[in-house]
Amino acid sequence: MTGVRHPLPIPQAPYLDGPILLRDGRPAYLRRARPDDFAAVQELLRRSSDTARFFRFFHGVAAGDPDAARRLIAPGNEQGGLSLVVTVGPKGQEQIVAVGSYSHTHRPDVAEVAFLVEDDYQGRGIGTLLLERLAMAALEQGLTALEAFVMGENTDMLHVFANSGFRVEQGPGPEGWYIQLPLVPTEAGVQQMEARDRIATRASLYPFFHPRAVAVIGASRDPASAGAQVLANLITSNFQGPVYPVNPKAPFVMSIPTYPSVLDIPGPVDLAVVAVPRAAVMDVARQCAQKGVRALIVLTAGFAETGSDGAEAQRQLVDLVRGSGMRMIGPNCLGLIHAHPDVRLNATFAATPVRPGNLAMSSQSGALGLAVLEYAQELGVGFSSFVSVGNKADVSGNDLLQWWEEDEHTKAILLYLESFGNPRRFARLARRVARRKPIIAVKSGRTAAGQRAAGSHTAALANDDAMVDALFRQSGVIRTRTLQEMFDVAALIAHQPLPKGNRVAILTNAGGPAILCADVCEAEGLSLPTLPADVQARLRALLPPAASTANPVDMIAGATAEDYRRCLEILLGSDACDAAIVICVPTRAAVVPEVAKAVAAARATQPDKPVVCCFMSAQPIAPPGQEPPIRPVYRFPESAAHALARAARYA
């Protein structure tokens, strides 16, 4: 603090006006206080306890004191003070549940800050959030510090300041503590802001992934309808909780008794899947809010993707959802799968069963999602969860990234993106998440033609592709050109450790495929070191004279499964390589399931090195009904090399 500053106007910043999430995941809204908030603030004062009012004003204040309400709303605004309110409830029926403000002191560069949070809403992070936003505004206004007077008994508020992320200077004050916060955010502070956002987001998404009970609203008797298919998937996937079909016209669907509306369901409902016609969606959402449903999946299409009328309907739906403390996936989506064996939730109308595994995927296209689930099933790639985000009107890919970041069952995250709702937030989140687990993305709308095509789809504004590339690169996201490549890389990451370096050994029984493989390795940044003399000597002792031991190691056509095992053990045991690619063109000597078993056995001796297989055949890797002993297995040597190169670049 080197001198006295004159405050600038209060900024019109987006962080002073917009939806927020409370620590329990409920949505709320934060904005600047307005003169017409007067009545609502009087209500807040009336609902607040004496203690709360006392902590705020340091003396007894009557519940309806108009002067107190005025001071809360307009804390000396003429001198540049700022007051923020937090509201909950649907639009037009908002209640103000907290007020935070700063007003100027005798020192022009320091403001005094104070809060009132309704008793029922305390402990949900509102104080911390208000302090953060007020501090940001004060900083932009040119102030150098905030100060506060807090009673010693007001431990909650002392806690808020102590954990604010600012360096706090605290001393005895006239009626408790005098606290000063120099407005220099600390590294810890930035991390805390992010942590709070993450915790709140995760809490709000929890009911999607772990609902105690699910309602399917629009569960039709027509088995071809989306509602009927969702119901069938929920039942056949053995979801561990009650599933309630809602249908006002049919008394039962799939032999299960229905309820005329969600309100008629006896027990609590955490998640509702909405598959009613578009005209009925608003009413259904309203009923869900009334029922206390916390998570909506709206399959119904006809919203922002269809034009301005639909966009307006979508805005109203979002307002309703946020205003009533719910969150929503969709509209215009395929649904959500949480394949974890303890949950087994398939709330989609996809026809393919999903294998439980360690990949998470979010797809901005439902149809593509269907295709992707089927392809993954064929490849033997399993999912921890899959979310078709549709129009992303509320829950976004960014929200899901935060969910999966902390999900111990998710090893890697796949994204099919047509647009970024908030590229800066994506960049920040992805950089953080990608440090812990790989993110593999296909971003469409790369070209002008693709962007035009995207324009008519999920109402997404396609972004400039060079920017997207930079964004992915900076945040450590693995971008693949095609869906197929995405799965090639994902299958590798799902089943093998990441390579610790870029040196690869190729083991093969045929020269041609090894050349193609070596080409792609080198072109994509992997290296094929010539093997050390001792390693070559050990290989030569096992192999016929015509074999080649330099690298690729070509065992030639007579190689058996046992040759594969022994040679691969030698290669993996050597310090000269970080990973191995095993190529096999099936012969009478090299029978696919035997070679697969041999490769798996050799790999077990060095479990920290990835082993990538290419079996150039459609022959099954394992006998029918058995799981393959090793994964992934590619059909073409180029794919194997490509996938390993991507994984190595990420690692």
Added chain:
Amino acid sequence: MTGVRHPLPIPQAPYLDGPILLRDGRPAYLRRARPDDFAAVQELLRRSSDTARFFRFFHGVAAGDPDAARRLIAPGNEQGGLSLVVTVGPKGQEQIVAVGSYSHTHRPDVAEVAFLVEDDYQGRGIGTLLLERLAMAALEQGLTALEAFVMGENTDMLHVFANSGFRVEQGPGPEGWYIQLPLVPTEAGVQQMEARDRIATRASLYPFFHPRAVAVIGASRDPASAGAQVLANLITSNFQGPVYPVNPKAPFVMSIPTYPSVLDIPGPVDLAVVAVPRAAVMDVARQCAQKGVRALIVLTAGFAETGSDGAEAQRQLVDLVRGSGMRMIGPNCLGLIHAHPDVRLNATFAATPVRPGNLAMSSQSGALGLAVLEYAQELGVGFSSFVSVGNKADVSGNDLLQWWEEDEHTKAILLYLESFGNPRRFARLARRVARRKPIIAVKSGRTAAGQRAAGSHTAALANDDAMVDALFRQSGVIRTRTLQEMFDVAALIAHQPLPKGNRVAILTNAGGPAILCADVCEAEGLSLPTLPADVQARLRALLPPAASTANPVDMIAGATAEDYRRCLEILLGSDACDAAIVICVPTRAAVVPEVAKAVAAARATQPDKPVVCCFMSAQPIAPPGQEPPIRPVYRFPESAAHALARAARYA
């Protein structure tokens, strides 16, 4: 002819020393005459008819006239004359069957040319070839013209000059005609040289593709042996002629009586497949020569691919083969398939049956060939023929290009190359062939690592990749990065016409895949024009309001097979596009086999425009046992767009 030149030394050019092919496909050898040819030339004179000698010397020459023989060998060499001989027969037992020479005249820049071709070898292009080579040497020596005196009765020789490709000046001479050839090759001449090479090459390959009878030498009773598998493939593919197993140890193989050696086979044998141990190959080849076999396929490995000993063995084998008028595929190869229904020759040890079709493929890797045949079978891609060229010791990919150029059953040619034996010849041939049918190539050894890997493989010297790229581009060859892409493109070319322009319409029932498809189209040089208003109006009349008609045409999820048919008919009927990509994510409304049928029906209305399908599902395109109504069908939209872009770029 502006002045008198002094002749330069005769060039040491490769075209003056090397194997040649006669017009009937038999190999022969051309080289400069040596003093020790004297006896052999005397033999030639002795074998020649009086007429032939008369035509050469213009007067009666005794059959054994030593002076005539000397003049033939050394036509005034002290003045820079040149004499070439053509030999046939195995090394060490060559016979000289023709002599051609020029000697200097009183004008230092003009030489006189004359030929003697043994009667039995006339009409096989030897005179034409000698004239061509003599003319090339004369040109390099700095001569400006050749002249000749030809008797009027010697119509064959007059014909040779008339069709020499040089502008011929002809006038009455002392004893018939005086002919002068100014040494400026005409365009027609270059084409004729090529045509002669093509005809000779085709004739020499004919016994591989249309053998009257096949011997399998080394047809073992061990069903795992290559010989047994070739025999089994020949029998089960229903080859239209006798197949003789040769095995000195077993009296029958696969219930078929064997012969101890190829010499014991009663009837003629055109093609012999050799699967004996390396040590026995030379003897077997010698016996084949003796038997009059014209084509050898040597499966046996252990030749140039294994080092210098093997390379020497290979050289000896090639000498024997060429010296005895045979041609050879291999060694170290998988064999040859000619799938044409009239022939049905599967002379490989590949396990996969091959579907007859219109693609030809040559592969420099046998193992890759196996994998490729299996993959093609899955894709429903059929072959006219397939040749695993192995070490390319005699028959090369270039020879096969000439075969397939004229093969009416071959629509496109696939090449897997590790090296070019003769890049300049490849460039010349490929440019010519690619004007008539597409050539799609994968060339490995792109990188240093790949080239090192290739070094240990089929003894091929890998070429610099930038040069390879340029060579492909200049000659109109479609180069793909991966084997899979090669088949994606090949399947399109095999089953659809080439697009007449680069404007594509995309028809889809899902937005996401259409965006990915549009991206690749634009990135690869196709254009997606916005459809004309009248076309859009006609589409809108058929589709729900939420559909998009600009391009891509997104019929949205409810689209039926009938919608596909009607919309595709409108698109193909419009002048605004040259090709269509049809994307279908299967739904209850869009059932794969029905959509496939509908697409085929719409396509039939405009058979000149290619229609490329992408069905994002593993569901079968047709009921079991039925052929799909349309091909190709890709799994991913990116592959469909890629393949079409490559085809359009070629077209």
